Amino acid sequence: MTITQPDLSVFETLESEVRSYCRSWPTVFDRAQGSRMYDEDGHTYLDFFAGAGSLNYGHNNPVLKRALIDYIERDGVTHGLDMSTTAKRAFLESFQNTILRPRDLPYKVMFPGPTGTNAVESALKLARKVKGRESIVSFTNAFHGMSLGSLAVTGNAFKRAGAGIPLVHGTPMPFDNYLDGRVPDFLWFERLLQDQGSGLNQPAAVIVETVQGEGGINVARAEWLRELAALCKRRDMLLIVDDIQMGCGRTGAFFSFEEAGFVPDIVTVSKSISGYGLPMALTLFKPELDVWEPGEHNGTFRGNNPAFVTAAAALETYWADGMMEKQTLARGEQVEQGLRAICDEHARLGAEYRGRGLVWGLEFTDKTRATAIARRAFELGLLIETSGPESEVVKLLPALTITPDELDEGLRTLARAVRETA
Template sequence: MPKDMTHTDTIFDRRESAAASYCRSIPATFVSGSGSELTDAEGKTYIDFLAGCSSLNYGHNDPDMKAALIEHISNDGLAHGLDLHTGTKADFLSAFEEHILKPRGMDHRVMFTGPTGANAVEAAMKLARKATGRTNIIAFTNGFHGVTAGALAATGNGYHRGGMGTPLNGVTRMPYDGYLGADWDSTAYLEKALSDGSSGVDAPAAIMLETVQGEGGLNAARADWVKKVAEIARKHGALLIVDDIQAGCGRTGTFFSFEKMDIQPDIVTMAKSASGFGLPMAMVLVRPEHDVMGPAEHNGTFRGNTHAFVTARVAIEKFWKDDAFQKELVKKTEILTEALQQLADMVPNARMKGRGLMQGVDVGSGELAGAICKRAYQKGLVIETSGPEDEVVKVLAPLTTPEKTFRHGLNIVLDAARDVLVEQKTAAE
């Protein structure tokens, strides 16, 4: 084993930037992954409830995707193709059209952007501004859309915004569903502001939202709230952008997070699990009438990852050609909800949050949530927090996690919480 994997003065300590984050609370050096498990350099196996922050919805090294990718590489298949026509792109688009778009009545075109979610958001904002001739974007409190300049302007988190070092413009913030209390309908304020010429809110090019705010603390918008926002956007000539980067690809129980909300977004951003395999891939789905970018007006050397097209096609054909996989997610959602309710019952004033297999518990403080996740890690579970103060214990297990493994991981969370709460009670006495 290389010395750097075990010595306290590791290559990571010496050379990796201070910007690294997840490894601070999860310090193991991982060397392999299979399904819902990770193995570190010392041979210890962990259950993975982080899943690449929802980039690995189908687990690590899915055997069918892996076989297709190996075959593609072995046959000298293209590794890089800019935005040239390729057979792998055609196969992916055909599968996406047949199994995803057409069954959902969506006529959207697919724009391949640079391989990050933030790049997809940047492209979506540019599209909306060009299509409408307006500049303002309405975004929401606790939204997280990325940390490049345009996407960061739409992101609410002050810590991330502070990293830009320059003013962030072109976005008006509105209260998300529940931000001002469960009984306060924030769409009424949005409608009033856009209808009043003296509100100071410029007519927007787009209204952009996540139906479940992943990094913002698993705030889940009610379907009727989202539908009202869509109606307001249409009324005021703004495009509706749904950022489905973390909540999409089955994470909330359906391929798109908005499927049961009776809306049709003008633009949808996707990344993370879009490739199916954890390979970088991002795209923007846009209604044809808003597909207004000129050639290379939004470009990037790595727009369209050829290897990702291979695995993405397999993911769609394997998991989304019928409703069998979606039915499995219903059962797993029930298991998750039941376990997290037990966690919430342990902590005074704790709250269940999220939807589908994108759920967690607000335990009231980042200190407690962090302690629970740290203890869970010591017990063999990789899990993280979210929220403005990291106060939410967040479960993002691969959607393909076997039930036995899923229940075992959830029991680790519960055991970790019991340990931490007992220790805190003992220390207080």
């Protein structure tokens, strides 16, 4: 695909140097539909990025778009803080009837603000308030957001350094298989909890991702997660599952922890909960943890009513009959087959793959190769990003609604990009 140099002058002169994705994809996008994006020069890109997991149902999903247009055209409330609105009621009822009740999950629902890091901050605050303790345990290579509390439980050194101040009250522990199976699970963690001389204050909570997306597509085993849940219960610590990127069906089930068969005390949800890419976040917690005073945690944009509209439409369209989970798992098998073929072809490069559902990673011995592959894929019309502490993993995050033919096309393009950068 021939790409003419786009006019990026206003972005380069006026926009902050902090911008990132636009550097990897140097074009000006104009429109998008389904799993395709189009730039202003008419070039087409197959999207294996899906708004970093915010577009599980694709760009401008027609069912969700129709619901949103109808709501706007009738002058439905747009901004409502935490006021009761018909849009909020419709979402809550749909979420309760479609998601919570069928899974026998008793959670209360909190709207903490429109972003994932809002949800994490409220989860950490609530855990500390409930337990009366400060310390939070997180895991190596975790990513939980860019505000100070979230950064304190994030592993990435580059992102942590941006805080500019010491990040306190967070203690990292080894994620599943961090020590390559040479040490029994949680040996270090439990020994520190037992030892009065360890220097570890009794934690209020543990926060974990079942699959570390930004950390490099590190997939926790179901048995490791169950053992962690048991440890938290045994040691009087709340368990927080950060499902911001891996929830809303990304791993197959609506919540990524369902497969492991445990119920977290607190769950954070964002990204694809609105279904349409509109800002929205939830903090879910067991009823006995609802010790908030009115207004103790608030935010001007915590009641994004257009997002409630598209979220309810997404739940009713995709989660009422159980077919979305089956489809995602089938698409995941298709991706796994494609990645296995790539790894077989490039075994001499140390190619390895890992993932669940429709989140997958591809890694090579040479840690710089992932960036080169992503760059070449863009030139070939495929949008993929990298992840991991050294951007060493090619990350595949297509929409859950992607077709088998589109998946095959993207995997062929990825295979070509790997071949042409080998």
